[in-house]
Amino acid sequence: MTKKSLALSLSPLAVVALLAACGQHPDGAGGPGGAGGPPPVSVAPATQRDIQEFDEFTARLEAPDTVDVRARVAGTIEAVRFKEGQLVRKGDPLFSIDARAFKADVARADAQIAALKTQVDLARAELARSEKLVSVNAVSPQEIDQQRAALRAAEANQKAAEAALVQARLNVEYANITAPVSGRTSRANVTPGNLVGVGDPVLTTLVSSDKVYAYFDASEATYLKYMRAAREGRVASPASLAVQMGLSNEEGFPHTGKLDFVDNRLDPATASIRARAVFDNKNGQFTPGLYARIKLGGAASYAGVVVPDRAITTDQTRKIVLVVGANNIVQPRPVTPGALIDGMRVVNGVKAGELVIVDGLLRAFPGAPVTPQVLKVDDKGMPVPAAPPGQPGAAPAPAPASAASK
Template sequence: MRGGLHRGLQIFVTLIGTAALSACDGSSNTYVPPPPPAVRVAQPVQEPITLYFDLTGNTAPLNSVDIEARVQGYLQSIDYQDGTTVTKGTKLFGIERDTYQAQLDQAKASLASQQASQVGAKQEYDRQVNLMKQQVTTQTAVDSAKATLDEANAQILNAQANLELATINLGYTEVIAPFDGTVTNHLVDIGTLVGVSGPTKLASIVQTDPIYAYFNVSESQVLLIKDMLRKQGRTFKQTDLPSIPAELGLQSEEGYPHKGHLDYVSPQLDASTGTLQVRALFDNKDKAMLPGLFVRVRVPIGHNEKALLVRDDAIATNQLGSYLLVLGKDDAVEQKQVKTGQREGALRVIESGLDPADWVVIQGIQQAIPGSKVAPEKIDMKTQPAEAGADAKATATTQ
């Protein structure tokens, strides 16, 4: 019992002595800063690219017209199904034709009558001419026969015109498709009297293959193109348009999958908007595009053999515009204001403000503060970003 108490007293004295020695050696606790945050950096990609104007516009049909009844009568038939795609010349509507068939028959009979009268007038004129040669008639009789023949010839021309008019009116009783396209729903029903006080709209037909895309180019872009052409010693010609490619993408599509070419450029700028209207033509055999859709359009304007590209998600913005975080001296982070250009997949063109030798922070951007040091890991610019879960885990570990 006494031995255990003595041993415990020795341990206590030893601990007190150790604490006293620690307090007397002059050392104190100091703050140890955390290691610099880990980031990934990469140099910009330098490669040749085609320069584009990225624009927006709307699609429009190649042809779109109203189908109208041009003659009066009761609608007898609707020969298509609403929304059907038809070919040129397909019968769409039928208007009663009995009256117009009778008018045609009447015009034919009138022509036959006039032709018979002309034959008689010609015979009489020939007879008077022969009698005049025999000096057994007067010049007055010859002139009268000639006038009668001329009148008969004129009546034939009039009868032929009436026949053509009757044929045309009879043809109007069959309303046909003027071109290949899709016909809208019918606006009148069978039995309706149409064409009473003028043409009656029956439906519309729209041709969407190929399809137009209209878009506007700003005044500054127009001047830029003209300056580029001037430097190349070229001038713009409307005949060159089919050779200028254009690409189109819908809001739901990635990139620009639809290929076409320019088709029309307005000869003057719109003074109210300061823009120039341009039109492109695209194939639409699969009917993927409908008239009136909002679309993205891009048109090539040049080529850059040594363009600098960085990851688009590495670009940030502030009140001055776009900027990148780059490595400076002693791995300190610096901020560089840059001018951005078009996007190329996951990369974006940097038009100015960046050097090819710069190391751009592309991962761990939130931990990279301008002026502070970082622990950089150098990778390739085209390396895919780490998964979100891995990034979150790394952030939690750093914190």
């Protein structure tokens, strides 16, 4: 059988291997200088490092306390006692309602209590005299019963008047509307001279500012992953998880907080569960409603092998990397990809130190020889691009093809 008919009867992969064994190349290219050698590729060693997995989410910031300030008594707004948008402390005055009518109610209740107290004293004295006369049959038992009832009625009227006095004093207090929580005010929705009712309208809105909540939704798979880690003891509790946050105009995740709430059920419509992280906001840099990015630390760190993510390719339904083995022969290696960390993918199926092709994947064929150029890697295992030939720091020229490739 001629070489041409043999090549037509073989698969493309077998053709490549056959041509490589015969010293021929499918693209007609030679070695490093185009003189018939194996094609050049860039390789980097797989690196073992401590892996700390994490998940990223999008979140919205909310204030722990959001209060719509409303009037608790009806009246005319007398003064607005804050600047719109300013920070206030709990108990600081916000609005004043004309309290003259309420003060008049206090005076009226005081006078009514004094009158009723006199009636109680009189009823008590009459009952005491009648009880002395009943022993000599000067007063009938019926009159004694009536006087005792009159005393109890007078005492009840006095207590009702005292309750009315408490309510009148509360109305005077409610006329001075204060901040229910510490935080930042919104704009004043009413101005002096306007008549307001009980609870209507909203005078202003107050949001707390010392802390901020970041609410985010985690998928069902993520939730199950963390629940499994908790059962296996790799996560002590949700509160032990490190939470980092970055705003839309920030690089990375410069803010650190803690996870303080996970909902008790998943939303069946979205197959997700709501969680919340809390961050300190004493310097006021976070505003409720902002978009944020959340980075949630996973289980305890472990030793894992990482390769550049671009080195992973697909062979039908498998994920593989191309490893340069003995005699510079390309070996396809099935891998199970894991977390992506700083551009490096955690993989299972490659040993630390094995040379993985990172550049020139289209020139490498399983079972065929290549001319590898080993790249340096940084502290994270990421390959450092080789400097152009002739410049300081340039990588040495690739070694000649091994004897096995001839």
